[in-house]
Amino acid sequence: MVSIRDGQDLEFSEFERISGTSLNMLYRNLASNSFKIADKRLVAYEKNEPVGYLLLKNMELGDSSIGLLMWGAVMPEFRRKHIGSELVENALAYFKANGIREVYSATTKDNIPSIKMFKRNNFEIISFNEILSKHGLTAIKLYINAFLFPNKFILRKLI
Ligand SMILES: CC(C)(COP(=O)(O)OP(=O)(O)OC[C@H]1O[C@@H](n2cnc3c(N)ncnc32)[C@H](O)[C@@H]1OP(=O)(O)O)[C@@H](O)C(=O)NCCC(=O)NCCS
Numbered sequence: 001m002v003s004i005r006d007g008q009d010l011e012f013s014e015f016e017r018i019s020g021t022s023l024n025m026l027y028r029n030l031a032s033n034s035f036k037i038a039d040k041r042l043v044a045y046e047k048n049e050p051v052g053y054l055l056l057k058n059m060e061l062g063d064s065s066i067g068l069l070m071w072g073a074v075m076p077e078f079r080r081k082h083i084g085s086e087l088v089e090n091a092l093a094y095f096k097a098n099g100i101r102e103v104y105s106a107t108t109k110d111n112i113p114s115i116k117m118f119k120r121n122n123f124e125i126i127s128f129n130e131i132l133s134k135h136g137l138t139a140i141k142l143y144i145n146a147f148l149f150p151n152k153f154i155l156r157k158l159i
Contacts, residue, residue, distance in 0.1 A: 001046075002045065002046050002051070002078070002081070002086065003044070003045050004042055004043070004044050004045075004086050004087060004090045005042070005043055005045060006041070006042070006043075007041035007042055007043030007050070007053060008040075008041060010041055010043050010050060010053070012032075012035060015032075015035055015041075015050075015053060016028070018050060018051070018052065018053055018073050018074075018075055019031050019032065019071075019073060021073070021075045021076055022073035022074070022075065022076070023071075023073060027071070030071070030147055031055070031071040031073075034055050034057075034070045034071055035055065037057070038055040038057055038070060039056055039057050039058045040055075040056040040091075041054075041055055041056070042054045042055075042056065042087050042090050042091060042094075044074065044078075044083045044086065044087055046078060051074065051075045051078045051083065052072070052073060052074035052075060052078060052083050052084065052087060053071075053072065053073060054069060054072040054087040054088065054090075054091055055069075055070040055071045055072070056068070056069060056091050056094060056095070057070055057145060058095075058098065058100065059141060059142065059145060060141075061135040061138040061139060061141060061142060062135050062136055062138040064102065064135060065098075065099060065100050066100060066102045066103065066104060066142070067091070067092075067094075067095035067098075067100045067102070067103040067104070068103070068104050068105070068142065069088065069103065069105035070105075070145070070146070072084060072087060072088075072105075074087075079113070084117045085117060085120065085121055088117070088118070088121050089121070091103070092121075092157070092159050095159065096159050100159070101158060101159055102156065102157075102158055103123075103156065103157050103158075103159060104142060104146060104154060104155065104156050105118060105123065105146070105154075105155045106146040106147065106148055106152045106153065106154050107152060107153055107155065108149075108151050108152055108153075109151055109152065109153050110151075115155075118155045121157070122157055123155040123156060124155065124156060124157070125153045125154065126154055126155075126156050128143065128148065128154060131154065
C-alpha cells in the first residue's frame with residue numbers, strides 16, 4: 001500500500017537513488033539542483049521505502065501565483081499503479097490550499113508515459129506564446145525554472 005507524505009526529511013541520497021532509476025544524466029543533475037530549491041517535496045512510500053517523488057515550486061508571474069511541478073519520478077517496478085497520479089493529485093491539493101489556480105509542468109515530447117499521465121490528470125499541452133500573452137515577459141521565469149528546452153511540451157492545469 002503506497003502512501004504519499006511530505007518529504008522535507010527525505011535524504012538526498014534516497015532522492016538520488018530514485019532519480020538514478022528514472023532520469024538520464026542531464027535531467028538527474030538538474031533534478032538534484034531542484035531538490036534544494038523546491039518549496040515542497042512529496043514522496044511516495046511503499047512499506048516505509050521511498051519509491052517516488054515530486055518536487056513543487058510556488059512562483060510569482062507578474063500578479064499571478066502559479067504552481068510548478070518541477071521533477072517527478074516513480075521507480076520502474078512501481079509504475080502503472082497510479083503512484084505518479086497520486087503524487088500529482090497531492091500536489092494540486094497543496095497548491096489549491098495555497099490559493100494557486102494555475103499549475104504547470106513540462107516534459108520531453110517523446111516521454112509518452114509522462115504525457116499520458118498528465119493528460120489522464122486533465123493537464124493540457126499549451127504553447128509558450130499562450131503563457132506569454134497571459135503573463136507577459138514574466139513568463140520567462142517559468143521558462144527558466146521549468147527548463148523549457150525546445151524538445152519539451154508545456155503542460156498546464158487550471159484548478
Ligand atoms: C511518468 C511517471 C512518473 C508516471 O508514473 P506512474 O506512477 O507509472 O503513472 P500512473 O500509474 O499514475 O499512470 C497514469 C496513467 O498514465 C498513463 N501511463 C503511465 N505510464 C504509461 C506507459 N508506460 N505507457 C502508456 N501509458 C502510460 C496511463 O494512462 C496511466 O493510467 P492507467 O494505468 O490507468 O492506464 C513514470 O513513468 C516515471 O517515473 N518515468 C520516468 C521519469 C519521468 O519521465 N518523469 C517525468 C518527467 S520529469
